[in-house]
Amino acid sequence: MSITDSPPRAGTRTARRRRSSDRGFNRGFRWIAVGAGVLILVVLAAVALFLLWQAWPALTAGGDELAAEVPRFPADTSFLGYVGPLVFGTLLAAVLALCLAVPVAIGIALFISHYSPRRLSQVLGYLVDLLAAIPSVVYGLWGFLVLAPVLTPFWLWLNENLSWIPLYGGQASTTGRAMATVGVVLAVMILPIITAVSREVFLQTPKLHEEAALALGATRWEVVRTAVLPFGRSGVISAAMLGLGRALGETMAVLMIISPGFSYSLDILAAGQHQTIAAYIAADFPESTGLGINTLIAAGLVLFVITLAVNMTARWIVARRKEFSGAN
Amino acid sequence: MSAATASTTTSDATERTRALLTTADSGRRRTDRAMQVLIWCAFALAMVPLVWLLWTVTTEGIGRMSIDFLTLSTRNIFGGDPGGGIYHAIMGTLIITGIAAAISVPVGILTAIYLVEYGKGWLARSVTFFVDVMTGIPSIVAGLFAFSLFALFLGPSAQMGMMGAVALSVLMIPVVVRSCEEMLKLVPNELREASYALGVPKWLTIVKVVLRTSVAGLTTGVLLSVARVIGETAPLLVTVGVTDSINFNPFDGRMMTLPVFSYRQYHQGYAPCPAGESASCVADIAFQNAWGAALVLIGIVLLLNLVGRLVNRWFSPKLR
Amino acid sequence: MAQRIEVKDLNIYYGDFLAVQDVAMTIEPKSVTALIGPSGCGKSTYLRTLNRMHEVIPGARVEGKVELEGVDLYGSDVDPVAVRRNVGMVFQRPNPFPTMSIRDNVLAGVKLNNKRISKPDADDLVESSLRGANLWNEVKDRLERPGSGLSGGQQQRLCIARAIAVKPQVLLMDEPCSALDPISTLAIEDLIGELKSEYTIVIVTHNMQQAARVSDRTAFFNIAGTGKPGKLIEMDDTSTIFSSPAEKSTEDYVSGRFG
Amino acid sequence: MAQRIEVKDLNIYYGDFLAVQDVAMTIEPKSVTALIGPSGCGKSTYLRTLNRMHEVIPGARVEGKVELEGVDLYGSDVDPVAVRRNVGMVFQRPNPFPTMSIRDNVLAGVKLNNKRISKPDADDLVESSLRGANLWNEVKDRLERPGSGLSGGQQQRLCIARAIAVKPQVLLMDEPCSALDPISTLAIEDLIGELKSEYTIVIVTHNMQQAARVSDRTAFFNIAGTGKPGKLIEMDDTSTIFSSPAEKSTEDYVSGRFG
Amino acid sequence: GSDPEPEGNASDTDAPGSSETNSGEEMGSISGTLSGGGASSQEAAMNAWRAGFQQANPDATVNYDPVGSGGGRTGFGDGSYAFAGSDAALDEDEIAAAEAQCGEGGVIEFPGYVSPVAVAFNLDGVDSLNMSPETIANVFLGEITSWDDEAIAADNPDVELPGTTITVVHRSDESGTTENFEEYLHTVAPDIWTAEPSGVWPVDGQESAQGTSGVVGAAQAGQGTITYADASQVGGLGTVAVGVGGEFVPYSAEAAAEVVAQSPRTEGTSDYVYTIELERDIAGTYPIVLVSYSLACTSYPDEETAELVKGFLGYVVSEEGQQASADAAGAAPLSDTIREAILPGIESISAG
Numbered sequence A: 001m002s003i004t005d006s007p008p009r010a011g012t013r014t015a016r017r018r019r020s021s022d023r024g025f026n027r028g029f030r031w032i033a034v035g036a037g038v039l040i041l042v043v044l045a046a047v048a049l050f051l052l053w054q055a056w057p058a059l060t061a062g063g064d065e066l067a068a069e070v071p072r073f074p075a076d077t078s079f080l081g082y083v084g085p086l087v088f089g090t091l092l093a094a095v096l097a098l099c100l101a102v103p104v105a106i107g108i109a110l111f112i113s114h115y116s117p118r119r120l121s122q123v124l125g126y127l128v129d130l131l132a133a134i135p136s137v138v139y140g141l142w143g144f145l146v147l148a149p150v151l152t153p154f155w156l157w158l159n160e161n162l163s164w165i166p167l168y169g170g171q172a173s174t175t176g177r178a179m180a181t182v183g184v185v186l187a188v189m190i191l192p193i194i195t196a197v198s199r200e201v202f203l204q205t206p207k208l209h210e211e212a213a214l215a216l217g218a219t220r221w222e223v224v225r226t227a228v229l230p231f232g233r234s235g236v237i238s239a240a241m242l243g244l245g246r247a248l249g250e251t252m253a254v255l256m257i258i259s260p261g262f263s264y265s266l267d268i269l270a271a272g273q274h275q276t277i278a279a280y281i282a283a284d285f286p287e288s289t290g291l292g293i294n295t296l297i298a299a300g301l302v303l304f305v306i307t308l309a310v311n312m313t314a315r316w317i318v319a320r321r322k323e324f325s326g327a328n
Numbered sequence B: 001m002s003a004a005t006a007s008t009t010t011s012d013a014t015e016r017t018r019a020l021l022t023t024a025d026s027g028r029r030r031t032d033r034a035m036q037v038l039i040w041c042a043f044a045l046a047m048v049p050l051v052w053l054l055w056t057v058t059t060e061g062i063g064r065m066s067i068d069f070l071t072l073s074t075r076n077i078f079g080g081d082p083g084g085g086i087y088h089a090i091m092g093t094l095i096i097t098g099i100a101a102a103i104s105v106p107v108g109i110l111t112a113i114y115l116v117e118y119g120k121g122w123l124a125r126s127v128t129f130f131v132d133v134m135t136g137i138p139s140i141v142a143g144l145f146a147f148s149l150f151a152l153f154l155g156p157s158a159q160m161g162m163m164g165a166v167a168l169s170v171l172m173i174p175v176v177v178r179s180c181e182e183m184l185k186l187v188p189n190e191l192r193e194a195s196y197a198l199g200v201p202k203w204l205t206i207v208k209v210v211l212r213t214s215v216a217g218l219t220t221g222v223l224l225s226v227a228r229v230i231g232e233t234a235p236l237l238v239t240v241g242v243t244d245s246i247n248f249n250p251f252d253g254r255m256m257t258l259p260v261f262s263y264r265q266y267h268q269g270y271a272p273c274p275a276g277e278s279a280s281c282v283a284d285i286a287f288q289n290a291w292g293a294a295l296v297l298i299g300i301v302l303l304l305n306l307v308g309r310l311v312n313r314w315f316s317p318k319l320r
Numbered sequence C, D: 001m002a003q004r005i006e007v008k009d010l011n012i013y014y015g016d017f018l019a020v021q022d023v024a025m026t027i028e029p030k031s032v033t034a035l036i037g038p039s040g041c042g043k044s045t046y047l048r049t050l051n052r053m054h055e056v057i058p059g060a061r062v063e064g065k066v067e068l069e070g071v072d073l074y075g076s077d078v079d080p081v082a083v084r085r086n087v088g089m090v091f092q093r094p095n096p097f098p099t100m101s102i103r104d105n106v107l108a109g110v111k112l113n114n115k116r117i118s119k120p121d122a123d124d125l126v127e128s129s130l131r132g133a134n135l136w137n138e139v140k141d142r143l144e145r146p147g148s149g150l151s152g153g154q155q156q157r158l159c160i161a162r163a164i165a166v167k168p169q170v171l172l173m174d175e176p177c178s179a180l181d182p183i184s185t186l187a188i189e190d191l192i193g194e195l196k197s198e199y200t201i202v203i204v205t206h207n208m209q210q211a212a213r214v215s216d217r218t219a220f221f222n223i224a225g226t227g228k229p230g231k232l233i234e235m236d237d238t239s240t241i242f243s244s245p246a247e248k249s250t251e252d253y254v255s256g257r258f259g
Numbered sequence E: 001g002s003d004p005e006p007e008g009n010a011s012d013t014d015a016p017g018s019s020e021t022n023s024g025e026e027m028g029s030i031s032g033t034l035s036g037g038g039a040s041s042q043e044a045a046m047n048a049w050r051a052g053f054q055q056a057n058p059d060a061t062v063n064y065d066p067v068g069s070g071g072g073r074t075g076f077g078d079g080s081y082a083f084a085g086s087d088a089a090l091d092e093d094e095i096a097a098a099e100a101q102c103g104e105g106g107v108i109e110f111p112g113y114v115s116p117v118a119v120a121f122n123l124d125g126v127d128s129l130n131m132s133p134e135t136i137a138n139v140f141l142g143e144i145t146s147w148d149d150e151a152i153a154a155d156n157p158d159v160e161l162p163g164t165t166i167t168v169v170h171r172s173d174e175s176g177t178t179e180n181f182e183e184y185l186h187t188v189a190p191d192i193w194t195a196e197p198s199g200v201w202p203v204d205g206q207e208s209a210q211g212t213s214g215v216v217g218a219a220q221a222g223q224g225t226i227t228y229a230d231a232s233q234v235g236g237l238g239t240v241a242v243g244v245g246g247e248f249v250p251y252s253a254e255a256a257a258e259v260v261a262q263s264p265r266t267e268g269t270s271d272y273v274y275t276i277e278l279e280r281d282i283a284g285t286y287p288i289v290l291v292s293y294s295l296a297c298t299s300y301p302d303e304e305t306a307e308l309v310k311g312f313l314g315y316v317v318s319e320e321g322q323q324a325s326a327d328a329a330g331a332a333p334l335s336d337t338i339r340e341a342i343l344p345g346i347e348s349i350s351a352g
């Protein structure tokens, strides 16, 4: 036989023998894997450097110079005063989308993991995953041509009857091309990501904990509340962060739907109030030259920093209650 | 075995027990029901946009479907001419996404392997963290980055499929890493230990046991990531440009992709038809083309998912 | 609080698979009943039918009757949620809720029924339950720490405290000591000895010595082979089972000749 | 093929936690050595140091010597992969590779190592290993079926066949029967009896009866409490351990007074 | 590398609507790939030109990236585009940069694409309105907020105007169309429209949308909306007849061509740079036009590119090419006078 066919005492020698080629492969494979990880860091560093390098002229130029060279740059302000409304708009869009999507996504995830009949749930999970595969241009087209007109009467109604709520104030758009519509479309876009991750997390809830709750006399919803949701908490937060990342960076759909403006207004039904950084870059990049491009990329850098901050916050939130996490 | 129910059991005790066991707390029952309904509603609610969107795309796009539409390019097609097709865009999408996948999938899976099988300490922590950060890079920034990167070496006039693929890779890698990491974590440690105990080195264990066992999950992850980038528009406009001719070479010249095609067609808007609507001049042909391309794109993604399902079935652990 | 359980003609299925066949037994109040038998003979399965936890598993179902003080638990008007509140359960692996503090773990079951329990009441309940589970002295200074920070034995006693906090009539335990070290095991066995003055206790164990030490009556289950249903071979006073059982297989099993 | 193992001054750590302290023992070739002791005393941990599986766990390390026929397994020039090929292991829960057929499972040690083996050689190896594991007759007609379709006992024997197919010198088994029904358990115990004519076998078991039935020598481990290290209390011929052990704690344990 | 393949599209050539090209035999010999980019306003016309040119020269491929005028000028300046389209004429700095790139021969610049910009609105039952320049400025400023405002009613005695609120929809992206429209308003109503034209809409808080299709779509979606857009794109929207020289002129390609023909050439530019100063008040002409320029060099490093640019731009300004863009994009054809003035520049393109 071709395997270790060794006389009695030779086995020890086998144990001793260094199989250098094996070890070489082992180490080689390890370094390839490490290399892939490092490559990611390098790429990210390169992206960050690229942003910084391209943004530098805009960051160092004075407000007057920028106002003279960059068409949309308002007079008498600094770079921060200029990106402020954009940051506000970006966050507003992302928060709106998140507020709409997270509860629904948790609902769907629970539905698939704990409520729907087993057979059905796979098919349903697949269907929701499909939403993730629809290109953002299509979302843009649909949001602009189909959804906005349908939502308009509803927005007008909200504006008319609930305008005392800060969000619904202002002069509602008659074409539906307002932040509220963007929020809805973004919510639909990030729904599948959040759902997919949450679903997996909920499915991982240890049977032990669910049964513990059941044995205490909990109804199905109470099982979900006492065992499933707390266990999935950090997973749902990461899922939401993934969704948030997508919402923050979404370009085409926002670009095609929103009617932009640069203000700190909360009136999400009004036109011409908000703009997100990503859409802004895409909108103005074609006509920009020189310092204008630098300014746009500086805005991109700000978005990058926001993403970084959001992720750090999420990690912090998860870590803060680490000792109560389901991983123990 | 014990005797039958002792006659000492008073019917009183029975009644008390019955009362205990049959009085459902109506408030809690109601909450339970309400939550059930709510969760069903959440699901139904999510189905609305999905079905609506698919319906819109299908009804608007189905009219353009024909052999010509799928096998011709729009070269020399202009105005309200209803001829031509999207073959060039289909090929561009397949080639560019294919290259992006060829770059991202190995890097992503290797990184996931690193994180799950080797990773510890600050390097692993920072890779995890920055992968999260990467998921938030706006696609246009990825495009600009790839453009500048190539411009450093090839000058600013370079536009080619490869650049677009690099831009898409920047967007795709984090998705691959994230999903594959989860999938690899699901492989039971038992199997790794079983393999080690047979005297199999770690790398072979990873390749032949861990990867092999999680193939199904990995396919899902890869498909998710492909779906994430196949619909990108903004970075491709910057890096790959547009063309209406067929180009199979990702290292030279522009290429068209379906999302870009769709976007550009939408942008062209109505065509003036001087002699009124006729067979050779359709005023809203550009919109029809845009929806048609979107439908084909969704079809491609569906097809990929279907293939993925088959791969899953083929490779998934067999239980009987 | 303890109550008698009467099981009649019970067949237990997983889908089409008959896991346990034709069990009939009476479980006396204020006593400890031990279920022993080789692995796979259906002890856990049977135990879980006593508080309708069995039906939680998809496809699982039972035929026959389980009567608590004459009320059939599987009667159509009986609410499984109420059954589980009255028949508590402790599992093989300690399973405190990892996201809750020790205090909240104890109160978990109570809060389901009575959300508005006053703070002093809650404090009293936490103390009495933890005392009942012999854990009070060890944790009284760290009630707000996560329950998962305790040792295995402490976690298991926390689970017992959680179970008795809802004041059940019956307490089911499925190999409660199998994951514990000997010191914790002794602590739990002592606890069982104390609890039986108030509760009807049913305990599954693999450990013959444990069965001999803690139980008043013992039921021996056996199985003819994989795929065959488990059966109740005999049930008697513990001393009888361990000294002079009626069946040959029981004798073989308790004397360690197989299993 | 059997070989002697000599363990000297072995301390086993998980990170900073000393799990097993100061073990010294000699394991004789062509015999069955049983490790018994309460849960958590470090039996599995110790067993896994005998084929360097311990170090697979992040942060885990050992101090001391484990000598296989005089060669220290932890010597700097020794390749852990080669050690594991010479010291096979069978786990508590049967773990055949779910993606492989029965035949491929048996050949896993060969195939996963990218070794080339001719078809007739492979067929021979599969047959001899499965015969060795007492499984050949049951599966010879369905070698291409997935291994996970077998019953628990069959799966465990498949794992044993897989382990002996790489022709190790020593076979370690960590509670190989604890997940099995009594009939499968008997089959595996018979198998162990046969295998000992060719291999050095070390088996961890919770089941005193099993230890008494299958082993030639028995080592008793104990632990003073959670967080304390486990220790080897005594080791002797099985009959001595079960009839007249030197230590009081051993006697208490084997007679079922605790654990 | 290989060029984009012209084959595989043989059947396209006889697709209906594109088969009437029959350029001279001498043109059929041009081959190679030519890449340009710039103003997206030219995209539809460019498609027609490229198609016409490629049909005449089956071995040639022309690409045009609709990246926007800014991108086009930048690309032309740094040499990524052999030719470019721009909605605004090059300023002095850009001329200098382009000249440095092109070499001694200098730059060619001419208005290859002229298109009327319609003021379009969506008002049930109304498909044409008259508006004076001042009214237009006030409407777009948001000063006039209702469709039955006196200022509108005064010019439209025969039309029944509803009291719908006016919703202005402007371009959200920076664009040549916007700049042109602003320029028009600033010229004809300087007291009302005081903002300097810049390509960026100066009024805050109004509805807007991206691109021409965007504004048209948005205008169609709402009631009482008004916008400005390339006239060929306004679809079913109503349009405004603009007050000029005391009369109201509806948009038409001819009226737009007229204003270009009658406006003077900018003075002081080099020979091959033909830019115009639009006169916005010539009676009988349609004053709101988008003049989009084509940019090229007089000399290129290699023969092939030179031949391609020369051939392609020659086709663009030819009568046939202008007719093609008129058909496909509703463009106003160049007058013969202007063509005469431009052709020498194109003829002079050479390699070296």
Ligand SMILES: Nc1ncnc2c1ncn2[C@@H]1O[C@H](COP(=O)(O)OP(=O)(O)OP(=O)(O)O)[C@@H](O)[C@H]1O
Binding pocket: C014, C017, C019, C037, C038, C039, C040, C041, C042, C043, C044, C045, C046, C057, C206, C227, C230, D179
């Ligand atoms: N969820 C399940 N689905 C299907 N069959 C099951 C399930 N759980 C247990 N079984 C089967 O039911 C039978 C009895 O299992 P059970 O767990 O009750 O045995 P047990 O006596 O508790 O064994 P152990 O001592 O190992 O805990 C076994 O044949 C087992 O395979």
Ligand SMILES: Nc1ncnc2c1ncn2[C@@H]1O[C@H](COP(=O)(O)OP(=O)(O)OP(=O)(O)O)[C@@H](O)[C@H]1O
Binding pocket: C179, D014, D017, D019, D037, D038, D039, D040, D041, D042, D043, D044, D045, D046, D057, D206, D227, D230
């Ligand atoms: N991966 C690990 N990391 C840290 N500590 C561990 C790990 N595995 C086991 N331990 C600890 O080491 C000690 C010995 O554990 P081990 O599993 O060896 O006990 P055992 O005797 O095999 O118990 P059992 O009979 O339950 O299998 C225990 O205190 C355990 O908590």
Ligand SMILES: [Mg+2]
Binding pocket: C043, C044, C045, C174
């Ligand atoms: Mg059990």
Ligand SMILES: [Mg+2]
Binding pocket: D043, D044, D045, D174
């Ligand atoms: Mg163990």
